[in-house]
Amino acid sequence: xxxxxxxxxxxxxxKEALKVLGKENFALxxxxxxxxSKNGEDVGFGSFNSDAGHAxxxxxxxxxxxxxxxxxxxxxxxxSSPYCGTIFSGNPLFIDLKKLTTKEWHGILSEETFDRVVxxxxxxxxxxxxxxxxxxxxxxxxxxxxxxxxxxxxxxxxFEAFKKENSTWLDNDALYEALSIExxxxxxxxxxxxxxxxxxxxxxxxxxxxYAKRIKEISEKYSDEIxxxxxxxxxxxxxxxxxxxxxxxxxxxxxxxxQVAFSDRDAWAYQSLFLDGWYLGCPPDYFSKDGQAWGFPxxxxxxxxxxxxxxxxxxxLMKNLYKKMFxxxxxxxxxxxxxxxxDPWVYKAGKKxxxxxxxxxxxxxxEHPELSKYAIAREEDLDWTLEADKEKRVKTLSDKQxxxxxRFIEKIVIGAAKECGLDKNAIVCEDLGTLTxxxxxxxxxxxxxxxxxxxxxxxxxxxxxxxxxxxxxxxWNMVGTHDNNPIAVWxxxxxxxxxxxxxxxxxxxxxxxxxxxxxxxxVRLTQDKEYLTFVKLAEIFASKAKNVQIxxxxxxxxxxxxxxPGTSGxxxxxxxxxxxxxxxxxxxxxxxxxxxxxxxxxxxxSKHKALIEKLG
Numbered sequence: 001x002x003x004x005x006x007x008x009x010x011x012x013x014x015k016e017a018l019k020v021l022g023k024e025n026f027a028l029x030x031x032x033x034x035x036x037s038k039n040g041e042d043v044g045f046g047s048f049n050s051d052a053g054h055a056x057x058x059x060x061x062x063x064x065x066x067x068x069x070x071x072x073x074x075x076x077x078x079x080s081s082p083y084c085g086t087i088f089s090g091n092p093l094f095i096d097l098k099k100l101t102t103k104e105w106h107g108i109l110s111e112e113t114f115d116r117v118v119x120x121x122x123x124x125x126x127x128x129x130x131x132x133x134x135x136x137x138x139x140x141x142x143x144x145x146x147x148x149x150x151x152x153x154x155x156x157x158x159f160e161a162f163k164k165e166n167s168t169w170l171d172n173d174a175l176y177e178a179l180s181i182e183x184x185x186x187x188x189x190x191x192x193x194x195x196x197x198x199x200x201x202x203x204x205x206x207x208x209x210x211y212a213k214r215i216k217e218i219s220e221k222y223s224d225e226i227x228x229x230x231x232x233x234x235x236x237x238x239x240x241x242x243x244x245x246x247x248x249x250x251x252x253x254x255x256x257x258x259q260v261a262f263s264d265r266d267a268w269a270y271q272s273l274f275l276d277g278w279y280l281g282c283p284p285d286y287f288s289k290d291g292q293a294w295g296f297p298x299x300x301x302x303x304x305x306x307x308x309x310x311x312x313x314x315x316x317l318m319k320n321l322y323k324k325m326f327x328x329x330x331x332x333x334x335x336x337x338x339x340x341x342x343d344p345w346v347y348k349a350g351k352k353x354x355x356x357x358x359x360x361x362x363x364x365x366x367e368h369p370e371l372s373k374y375a376i377a378r379e380e381d382l383d384w385t386l387e388a389d390k391e392k393r394v395k396t397l398s399d400k401q402x403x404x405x406x407r408f409i410e411k412i413v414i415g416a417a418k419e420c421g422l423d424k425n426a427i428v429c430e431d432l433g434t435l436t437x438x439x440x441x442x443x444x445x446x447x448x449x450x451x452x453x454x455x456x457x458x459x460x461x462x463x464x465x466x467x468x469x470x471x472x473x474x475x476w477n478m479v480g481t482h483d484n485n486p487i488a489v490w491x492x493x494x495x496x497x498x499x500x501x502x503x504x505x506x507x508x509x510x511x512x513x514x515x516x517x518x519x520x521x522x523v524r525l526t527q528d529k530e531y532l533t534f535v536k537l538a539e540i541f542a543s544k545a546k547n548v549q550i551x552x553x554x555x556x557x558x559x560x561x562x563x564x565p566g567t568s569g570x571x572x573x574x575x576x577x578x579x580x581x582x583x584x585x586x587x588x589x590x591x592x593x594x595x596x597x598x599x600x601x602x603x604x605x606s607k608h609k610a611l612i613e614k615l616g
Contacts, residue, residue, distance in 0.1 A: 043114075073087060177222075255334055256325050258334070332426035333417075343362075346362050359388070453479070454536060495528075538595040
């Protein structure tokens with residue numbers, strides 16, 4: 001039996017092995033809410049800013065050189081998904097309340113209040129977030145901290161400077177908070193006051209004057225609540241800066257995550273920039289036969305770019321967002337659902353995201369009665385034997401067309417990175433699942449780093465891009481992400497199945513090319529889930545990929561699924577790393593790296609014999 005469990009990591013040897021295998025980056029994927037707590041400090045939500053968060057960063061620094069975080073925007077009271085968070089405001093739940101009780105923060109939060117938040121957490125030390133509870137309890141604690149802060153002189157000048165420097169987004173987001181109180185909920189689509197719904201989008205001078213009056217009225221009525229919102233963002237930024245400085249000292253890069261969505265707060269604030277009557281979604285796929293109706297607004301192409309190709313108001317907004325993200329996260333930014341920037345699937349309000357109900361690709365539908373005006377592909381570029389949602393439907397593209405498809409990437413994302421002193425290697429593109437020809441062409445032209453998910457390889461296809469032997473250097477390789485089963489659960493589903501046999505054959509061909517007992521290894525892989533898990537983990541290191549990521553559930557051998565796309569409920573987005581993570585059994589990384597090295601063949605083994613022996 002193979003031992004999946006780590007014995008005792010020799011970090012120096014592990015780092016040497018990663019270097020020999022050509023790995024430039026090895027990242028642990030963990031969402032902010034999934035960070036552990038210290039015993040007696042579990043408020044119901046994880047935070048990288050907590051002492052336990054710093055302890056995990058310190059732990060990771062012995063093996064990893066990066067942490068891939070999830071989106072960090074403010075989430076709704078009714079939805080814990082980080083992929084529905086705000087684009088500018090950070091999530092106040094990442095504020096470490098414990099620090100606010102210390103001398104460093106002049107004790108603006110009482111120890112009694114902090115202890116009560118911990119004591120009343122219904123999921124304390126359970127390895128799960130307690131979202132509904134913490135959303136209110138944390139908010140009440142921050143009100144106490146705010147009341148104490150505003151009565152003192154501590155950091156007052158710095159706070160005023162923060163408000164001024166960030167006013168372009170902070171004023172709108174804070175005003176929305178006040179309007180949510182005024183209207184009794186934080187979902188603006190159902191507000192009773194029509195003026196409040198449309199405040200950012202006056203249609204004429206009369207409305208402009210009336211809306212300005214209403215904004216003044218709300219701002220005065222809820223001045224304290226507005227400043228409280230801004231205070232939370234201020235505290236969060238200060239704690240974030242401290243954490244990122246700590247991480248850099250430990251040799252850990254923090255990689256941010258930019259979701260494709262806009263929150264309700266953003267949809268309200270920038271409503272004039274969105275395409276009226278259309279939403280962003282996903283066509284029918286593995287997860288949903290009717291497609292996924294995300295309900296996210298779509299940037300109006302005519303507001304993104306001016307006729308001369310320069311950035312429009314929407315384009316400038318998005319560039320400012322990416323500049324903020326790169327400035328705050330020099331480790332880089334992962335862009336979720338890159339197809340949503342290059343070749344987005346859109347559907348009509350009130351309809352399903354299916355071709356027969358009028359859905360289509362925003363820039364690839366020259367035949368569509370409403371979307372044709374935005375089309376980059378021409379009718380003669382289409383394969384008419386394929387439906388609108390098929391990846392290969394656009395069959396021909398000129399260099400000019402590829403550049404048009406890629407202008408968001410070139411002028412906004414890469415442009416923002418360069419202005420922050422970074423290059424395109426600071427961009428991680430989530431290109432899993434649907435990859436249309438225009439997206440593939442843009443990725444190739446700009447040499448962007450995509451992702452490969454080996455759990456989803458189709459074993460019957462010898463040339464499948466997720467198979468080890470086909471994985472190229474300029475990608476991030478992994479066995480799974482937050483949307484998949486842990487690799488051990490996947491392996492169990494493959495045991496004694498025909499599909500599992502096909503996977504085993506490929507693994508033996510790719511990782512055991514010189515073995516004399518290939519048939520025996522295949523049999524073992526089809527019958528032994530631990531061994532199959534072990535070899536699948538070795539596969540991501542054996543490939544040519546320069547970058548590797550591993551989700552925290554896989555590394556710490558937690559056999560629970562983090563999120564199931566297309567579903568909702570308390571189980572999604574709630575899993576956390578247990579408080580005793582440092583004592584947990586992890587994967588046998590040394591053994592995994594040893595197999596990856598040996599997969600390179602006898603000549604390579606001979607050259608690195610000493611290293612392989614040190615790995616066990």
